[in-house]
Amino acid sequence: MQDGPRFRLPEKEGFIEQLSIDCVIFGYRDRSLHVLVPKLNFRGGLSTLPGGFVRQDESIDEAALNILKGRTGIEKIYLEQFQVFGDLERSTGPFMRDIVRENAERHGENAGEVAWLTRRFVSIGYYALVNIAKVVPVKSEIDDSIDWHPLEALPAMVMDHNKIVAEALKALRNDLDRKLIGFNLLPERFTMQELRELYETVYDRAFTRSNFQRRILDLGVLERLEKKFTGAANKAPYLYRFILPDQG
């Protein structure tokens, strides 16, 4: 039998019981989408979405940001709430029961205090889209590792986490230009080609270059800046940036 978890489970004081948050962090680089998946330090590793619990003194949006920061090191990004997962069977499997039992063996003193984790949980899903090159995930003390996995080759995750990712992707595609999710993602100044490649990756289809440019510019949310030096033997592309809406 392998080691039990080397981390301490949280005690219930200060948290809302039976309510959790799971974050689907889509990472973009080189025309492909990845999902950030920590591996719990437990029995050689269990893949889970970065999730956690809601403190009594924070809103659910704040909780999502705090959970994300604590579990991945990522902060100051826009997270979008997309769906609640509340089936009965979703969290009644052996997953948390085993963790709690082995945690109790190792850290006997707080055994009774962590039994709350074996109960049924309702989980609120949040997603974000970030630039892999701009973000450095840092594993938390409860995880062994944290890695980007290609969307098409995700590991089997605990409970219904693979389903949560599938629903998050639907929501992302639904929201991409309506909610300007790209804000998190691109460098402050980017070319039209970089933006188009992002769209093509998220929707997994091609967009005609000329029409894409017109459609995006017609949204009226981009400001044209100076030209970008590429060194290539051809016309230099302009840089653009998002015009942030007035804070009125």
Added chain:
Amino acid sequence: MQDGPRFRLPEKEGFIEQLSIDCVIFGYRDRSLHVLVPKLNFRGGLSTLPGGFVRQDESIDEAALNILKGRTGIEKIYLEQFQVFGDLERSTGPFMRDIVRENAERHGENAGEVAWLTRRFVSIGYYALVNIAKVVPVKSEIDDSIDWHPLEALPAMVMDHNKIVAEALKALRNDLDRKLIGFNLLPERFTMQELRELYETVYDRAFTRSNFQRRILDLGVLERLEKKFTGAANKAPYLYRFILPDQG
């Protein structure tokens, strides 16, 4: 000082704590939208959305249906989950505290058992659209009355319930033809004019008759039945019904 509540508050055993569900039931009749609002039996009446709590042995979708049935008598309809409301301040006002205090004065014996209700709650919003003529709301024992209120003239409700209605309306408009929310609403067999009047009411705008008919028929979800006898001195309209998707 008026009477305290004449009902017994639920004790926490069997429920998920700090998690609630609120239902926005849109009612349609005579080209206008209403919202079903029960009035709590408390201090002469407090308007609230029909809401309640999630039992340990039911999914959140089942909970929404059970809450709706218990609070309004309405059953067997399609409820759509649309958003979670989890701001810190949303449920920290005097609303529940007052109810619990006066409940304790009246029914002293279970006073300690209902303190859970004064805590901060996170609430999952569900909405539905029903035909006022086909549904008979029945007030529950915790309410004094239950009434349809025109969408444009809703009473001030407790906590953030007016905001929840506003968000539900956005979701309804977003989903109406994508999710065929009309299923709950229309009689089994209906005319194209009845369907169009519904759309015009929900979106609060006119649709050109001929174009509406083509657009809806092109969706491929309606089956044409026999003509309807109207008695009017003009061409009789066909009846249509929704083709239910295969249950495979």
Added chain:
DNA sequence: GGTTATTGTATAAAAAAAATACAATAGCCA
């Protein structure tokens, strides 16, 4: 059987989207 109001559908006009064409240009190289 003519009249009237309304329905179902066809056609025309307008708008939007997609495909294509073409001019501008940054650096290379003769």
Added chain:
DNA sequence: TGGCTATTGTATTTTTTTTATACAATAACC
């Protein structure tokens, strides 16, 4: 320096979709 090439930005053409308008069908009345 001036042609060459690859890529960008935009204009134009083509197609599709949406909207507006026209018109034939018809149920009950007189």
